[in-house]
Amino acid sequence: MNAYAATFTVSCKAEDRREVVTLQREARLNRFFVDVEKRALRIAEISIRDRDEALDLVQDAMIKFACNYAGRPDAEWTPLFYRILQNRIRDWQRRQAVKNKVMVFFERGTGEDDYDPIAAAPDTAGRSPDQELQNEEVMEGLQGALVALSGRQREAFMLRMFEGLNVAGTAVAMGCSEGSVKTHYSRAVHSLRETLGEHWQ
């Protein structure tokens, strides 16, 4: 009987260890998401030009990543997370293209008239409204130029420059070879320079 009790105790201790490991993994995941989520949102938003939808895509990507890839080595997390996100973005764009064809006459309300007190709060970075406006205009220009790129060029540029992934990491995130990443990135920079060069020099 003692043998059975000992087995049961060992089982409980193993369970405790598993809980500790789960908690540690949760903490690491939390730090990873905090680090990556804002840039991921902006990258998704630039790609699909809709913040609400971008927020949903980022959340979906986080859930998918947490469920399926949290056990992978930490060094692989960023490229894998962006691979999920990029797949979500492409799926969304495909769905949207079909939706646009079907619902030509349908117009969604933009909700621009709704007052949002949080959005209306003063800028914590201390920028003046003029500076903000100027930055927004330049950012709009950049976003427009990025949207004009092909999907793969845009992905390569944003992952390399905005997320700071290296060529190998970008290749994992894009699901292509490192050579393709270099080609897409080079063409993206060339196109951006042609579009923005005059205003940015």
Added chain:
Amino acid sequence: MNERDDVAIDDALVNKAQQLFDESVNGLDGATRSRLNRGRQAALSEVSGGARRFNQWIRAGGVAAAAIALMVVWSGNQELDIPQVPEVATDMEILLDEDSLEMIEDLEFYSWIDLDGDLEPVSNVG
């Protein structure tokens, strides 16, 4: 314009794009940050929920294993409680022995021998 100038222009463009992007990231409003936080918590709850479900299965498995172990121990004790074989069975075993059967078949002969042994010798008569 030579190649060095091209590279310098490209670097300037990339740096400015990075700077703008970082500013837009840092300038995200509170509502957006709050939604990101909620999304993150939802993702993390999937991890803890999955682990909790796994632990529940482990716990249920442990309880089932303990129940099976108790059953095994209990049924083992039941076997030990079987009553001892009575002595009558031992007699039966002797009786059913092959030699004993022969004796039973020739019971008449053995009775005569036994009776003959009880008689006095002929020489002693008279």
